Amino acid sequence: MSPDNYLYLAAILFTIGTIGVMIRRNALVAFMSVELMLNAANLVMVAFALARGGLDGQVATFFVMVVAAAEVVVGLSIIITIYRTRRSTSVDAANLLKL
Amino acid sequence: MTITAPTFEWLQLSPVLVVLLAACVGILIEALVPRVWRFLAQVVLFELSILAAFMLLVLSWSQPRNSLGLMAMGAISLDGPSYLMWASLLVFGLLSLLVFAERDLGNGVTAFAASAASVPGSPAEAEATTARHEHTEVFPLALFSLAGMMVFVAANDLITAFIALEVMSLPLYLLSGMARRRRLLSQEAALKYFLLGALSSAFFLFGVALVYGFSGSFELGAINDAIANPVYGRGLLYTGMAFLAIGLLFKIGAVPFHNWVPDVYVGAPTPVTGFMAICTKLAAVGATVRVFYVALGAERWSWQPLLAVVAVLTMALGVVVALTQTDIKRLLAYSSISHAGFILVAVVGATAGAQGRVNSFGSIVFYLIAYGFATVAAFAIVTMVRDSTGEAHAISSWAGLGRKNPLLAGIFALLMLSFAGIPLTGGFIGKWAVFSAAWQGGYSWLVIAAVAASLVAAYVYLRVIVLMFFSEPVAGVAVGRASGLTWVPVALGAALSAYLGLFPGPLLDLVTSASTFLR
Numbered sequence: 122m123s124p125d126n127y128l129y130l131a132a133i134l135f136t137i138g139t140i141g142v143m144i145r146r147n148a149l150v151a152f153m154s155v156e157l158m159l160n161a162a163n164l165v166m167v168a169f170a171l172a173r174g175g176l177d178g179q180v181a182t183f184f185v186m187v188v189a190a191a192e193v194v195v196g197l198s199i200i201i202t203i204y205r206t207r208r209s210t211s212v213d214a215a216n217l218l219k220l
Numbered sequence: 221m222t223i224t225a226p227t228f229e230w231l232q233l234s235p236v237l238v239v240l241l242a243a244c245v246g247i248l249i250e251a252l253v254p255r256v257w258r259f260l261a262q263v264v265l266f267e268l269s270i271l272a273a274f275m276l277l278v279l280s281w282s283q284p285r286n287s288l289g290l291m292a293m294g295a296i297s298l299d300g301p302s303y304l305m306w307a308s309l310l311v312f313g314l315l316s317l318l319v320f321a322e323r324d325l326g327n328g329v330t331a332f333a334a335s336a337a338s339v340p341g342s343p344a345e346a347e348a349t350t351a352r353h354e355h356t357e358v359f360p361l362a363l364f365s366l367a368g369m370m371v372f373v374a375a376n377d378l379i380t381a382f383i384a385l386e387v388m389s390l391p392l393y394l395l396s397g398m399a400r401r402r403r404l405l406s407q408e409a410a411l412k413y414f415l416l417g418a419l420s421s422a423f424f425l426f427g428v429a430l431v432y433g434f435s436g437s438f439e440l441g442a443i444n445d446a447i448a449n450p451v452y453g454r455g456l457l458y459t460g461m462a463f464l465a466i467g468l469l470f471k472i473g474a475v476p477f478h479n480w481v482p483d484v485y486v487g488a489p490t491p492v493t494g495f496m497a498i499c500t501k502l503a504a505v506g507a508t509v510r511v512f513y514v515a516l517g518a519e520r521w522s523w524q525p526l527l528a529v530v531a532v533l534t535m536a537l538g539v540v541v542a543l544t545q546t547d548i549k550r551l552l553a554y555s556s557i558s559h560a561g562f563i564l565v566a567v568v569g570a571t572a573g574a575q576g577r578v579n580s581f582g583s584i585v586f587y588l589i590a591y592g593f594a595t596v597a598a599f600a601i602v603t604m605v606r607d608s609t610g611e612a613h614a615i616s617s618w619a620g621l622g623r624k625n626p627l628l629a630g631i632f633a634l635l636m637l638s639f640a641g642i643p644l645t646g647g648f649i650g651k652w653a654v655f656s657a658a659w660q661g662g663y664s665w666l667v668i669a670a671v672a673a674s675l676v677a678a679y680v681y682l683r684v685i686v687l688m689f690f691s692e693p694v695a696g697v698a699v700g701r702a703s704g705l706t707w708v709p710v711a712l713g714a715a716l717s718a719y720l721g722l723f724p725g726p727l728l729d730l731v732t733s734a735s736t737f738l739r
Contacts, residue, residue: 124433135426142419152417158422165429166698172703173436173451178429181379181438185425188386195390199397205339206407212415217405 127168134161148200148210159189229291232280232298235273235306239367241593242269246360255353257520259330262359263321269363276499288738290376292537294439297376297510300734304585305373306508308501308592313366315596315709316495320358325700326610330680331489332358332398340403355398361391362495369499370564373506377438378428378515381507385424385471388503389417392496396488401610409487416470416480426468431515440515441739447518461516461523468511472560475533485553490611493549494599497531497556498592505563505588509581513570514737520570528568528666533628534561535673542680547613548602551680552595555639558677559591566654580661582731583653589727590646590720594638597713601632604710606700615684620693628699629688631714633634637682638717641674646720654730 134157141154163182170178204210230237242265249261279301281287291298302662323330332355335348368387375381397410432438434456435446447457470477485493512523538558545551576587605612605621605628612618622629638647651674655667720727 125601128433131429138422139419142415148411148415154417155415155418155422158690159425162422162425162429165426165433169429169433169436172433175436177379177438178432181428181432184379184383188383191386191390195393196414196418199393199407199414202337202397203407206404212411217408 122172124165124168124172127164131161131164131168134158134164146211146213148203148212151212152196152200156189156193159185225730226293228293229298231276231283231287231627232291234280234453235277235310236367237683238269238273238368239310239363239370240277242266243360243367245362246357246363250357250360259321259354262356266317266359266363267314268352269368270310270317274307274314275309277303277310289577290738294376295380296371296374297440297738298374300736300739301506301510301581301585302374304731304734305502306370308585308589309366309369309373309502312498312502312592312596313362313369313495314365315712316491316498316599317359317362318705318709319491319494319596320362322491322603322702322705324703325606325706326400328352329400330354330358331400331491331603333400333403336398339633340407350632358395358398358492358642361395362492364460365391365395365510366499369503372503373510375507376440378440378443378511379438381511382421382425382428385421385467385507388500389421389471392492392500393417395492396484396496398492399487399489402487406489407487411485413480413484417649420467420470420477422631423470426462427460427465427467430456430463432460434460440511444518444739445514447516457519458522461484461519462504463467464511465523465526468504469530470510472508472564473501473504473557474530474560474564475537475557476533478557478560480535481557482550482553485556486547486549486613490549490599490603493552494596494698497599498595501556501563502588505560505567505584509567509584510737512567513691514739517570523718524568524570524722527564527572528663531561531564531568531666532669534558534564535670536561536659539673539677539680542677546615546617548618548684549613551615551684552598552602555677557593558637558673559587561650561673562654563587563671565666566657566664566665569658578653578657578728578732579735580657580733581737582728583650583657585735586648586720586724586728587650587654589652589731590638591716593713593716593720594635594647595713597631598635598639599716600706600709600713601628603696604628604700604702604706607697612697614660615687617694617697618684619687619691621697621699622689623693624697625699628710631710633685633688634714635717636685638721640678640681642678644721645716646717646724648721649724649728650720 138154138158142151166178334353338344368384371384393414397407399406436441473481542554569580638645641647641651659667
């Protein structure tokens, strides 16, 4: 099996995720884009695990999923705190620290 | 079919386990111990656990046999650099956690929000403040982060490194949002740190995936072997390497991935800033050096020039922007960026070192330790200089501090001299070691750029000293009465900054003898 096509798909997903973080102003959407990037990495690992016949890559994706879940807990708690203070989750509204 | 049980080296790995266990016990204390006793219980717990971890570390390191090697089925590489990093992490972790527990400066409460979940300015917040509530969860959070850092510097495979990176970062995102005063700034810092941190770990993970694809293994040693006999084209490796570098350089705070550093350092509660400034930097630098030397050492000709450019940019931006700062925490943040640049100079050098001379890793550890003692003390002092609204962060309000409190201003001046790398301070020996490592590695032009940058940096720090001693005192700013919890880091940091400058020999010998990576 050649992993090429999976790699292209993962690269596209990763790029969409990066662009999403860069240009979307809503913290929740930016955060969702980060999750997309993590899944792109998962896809690469699974594809290469299959191509090379090892299990490491597949096992690694489980670790990544657990980490992503933990990140959601921390991230949402921060975003909700900000939302309750400002009634907005726009990252542009958070500009007190700009010099 | 028989399944062999995995082996686990309990004694050797006990320092990490003790810290992790203490963090879990800390959570239980939050759940089970009555509120009046929680603070005391948490403080005793973190002090005892870190001291116990340090003793176990010394015990396991001094064992004649089995102290070095691959542990936990090859997930952790326990070699001289790991031990050095663990010991420094534990020392600096303990010193900066002491500042977390300071209550005398804030009228009997810590620097952390009474209730982080309450909306700033709301009745709920006022109620929690009146009831003198405190978030004692900060101690277990910091311990989890510390355990993550210890695994991060010793990780022998990239997945362990990724998990450790997250265990280290997630508590820090929360900690930076928990300031008692200026809560909007603090929450904003947490959001920025979280979003950018999550982005950088995604980059790191994608790099891990690509390098895994290239080499077929997550293990650092196997990746190095695969570079010699590749199955796929080099493009995969180079792309993966670039993504790994982005993720790691972000944590170090190197240009162009430094944007979060000033904002987060300013917004986070000052004790947390001190913890991040030294422990996160130690962990990130340790892991970077391990990944680049052990896994990608065979490709050093392709990453050295790029890292050299990053190092120059980091030093230049750090010192130039620090010239214009008006806020002491922001000044220290840019100073920490420039120090990251000086450390990268030695990383680029990548020299094994001639017999009896300091090699790259040894010089990096020495630099980090000297910088760490100065940083711990400097941020502890920032918590002590106060006006009616809390800490006085404007540099102008530090004017004339030398007349109000000559001792404290004198100590701060000594720390600034160490940051600047003036002879007879630890910072000078650190800079000298770092530059000589890069010089031996054949990067003389980089050393010349670094010397130029440190001259400009000296001006930044001397400006603060002149302001403290030769300006009229500002009314309304005073040095708060701190307890020993703040004074111990200040005194130790200052004493060791001077000691390392006068007698660097023993530590230099130690870091040189213990700086060989296990492959």
